[in-house]
Amino acid sequence: xxxxxxxxxxxxxxxxxxxxxxxxxxxxxxxxxxxxxxxxxxxxxxxxxxxxxxxxxxxxxxxxxxxxxxxxxxxxxxxxxxxxxxxxxxxxxxxxxxxxxxxxxxxxxxxxxxxxxxxxxxxxxxxxxxxxxxxxxxxxxxxxxxxxxxxxxxxxxxxxxxxxxxxxxxxxxxxxxxxxxxxxxxxxxxxxxxxxxxxxxxxxxxxxxxxxxxxxxxxxxxxxxxxxxxx
DNA sequence: ACATTAAATTCGA
DNA sequence: TCGAATTTAATGT
Numbered sequence: 496x497x498x499x500x501x502x503x504x505x506x507x508x509x510x511x512x513x514x515x516x517x518x519x520x521x522x523x524x525x526x527x528x529x530x531x532x533x534x535x536x537x538x539x540x541x542x543x544x545x546x547x548x549x550x551x552x553x554x555x556x557x558x559x560x561x562x563x564x565x566x567x568x569x570x571x572x573x574x575x576x577x578x579x580x581x582x583x584x585x586x587x588x589x590x591x592x593x594x595x596x597x598x599x600x601x602x603x604x605x606x607x608x609x610x611x612x613x614x615x616x617x618x619x620x621x622x623x624x625x626x627x628x629x630x631x632x633x634x635x636x637x638x639x640x641x642x643x644x645x646x647x648x649x650x651x652x653x654x655x656x657x658x659x660x661x662x663x664x665x666x667x668x669x670x671x672x673x674x675x676x677x678x679x680x681x682x683x684x685x686x687x688x689x690x691x692x693x694x695x696x697x698x699x700x701x702x703x704x705x706x707x708x709x710x711x712x713x714x715x716x717x718x719x720x721x722x723x724x725x726x
Numbered sequence: 727a728c729a730t731t732a733a734a735t736t737c738g739a
Numbered sequence: 740t741c742g743a744a745t746t747t748a749a750t751g752t
Contacts, residue, residue, distance in 0.1 A: 710732055
């Protein structure tokens with residue numbers, strides 16, 4: 496079923512988690528709130544698919560999505576986890592091109608979206624919004640470069656540490672804060688390790704005082720050390 | 727793979 | 740709407 500059909504308006508507390516809303520002028524904000532839709536997606540559901548025309552710019556309100564390139568073409572796939580606060584697809588929205596990746600729900604999640612039309616309208620009129628989008632593009636570029644390095648790491652503990660470091664990005668994923676809600680199984684899937692091995696890595700990282708393992712999530716204690724972690 | 731523990735859900739008042 | 744009982748989910752080894 497189409498996502499749009501079961502979407503609804505956003506609740507006030509959901510709006511609080513949308514970082515770029517705060518930078519808009521009241522009139523702009525009103526227009527956006529009119530257009531903004533929220534939908535609940537189930538495990539495994541695709542939010543957008545490679546090759547589909549772009550209709551929305553999406554953001555994660557709650558839950559966890561994964562971004563991957565198309566499996567149909569080449570084999571090697573890179574996954575990126577998309578935690579709360581993540582807004583994605585602006586590159587394709589800007590160019591009005593078809594989506595270049597699949598976005599799939601790793602767990603039940605709440606996803607928000609504004610139409611391409613409203614996105615364009617904001618770009619045309621709000622300098623603050625333009626600044627947000629530029630910053631977003633720039634930070635994401637850094638993320639992808641970092642992801643390539645992570646792919647080459649062989650030590651499981653390092654892979655886990657660096658991947659976690661990426662997910663705790665305060666600018667790209669402001670909704671995460673100090674506590675990332677992710678299961679060890681989900682993390683294993685994103686990093687490419689077994690749940691058992693992830694558990695082992697997390698235990699090590701916790702012993703080093705870099706993170707704290709909680710039920711259903713991980714808390715950062717020292718983000719800098721997590722990012723630089725090399726065993 | 728299994729045992730333990732935490733959280734979510736159900737159900738009866 | 741409260742909390743105890745039950746089921747489901749996540750963790751640790």
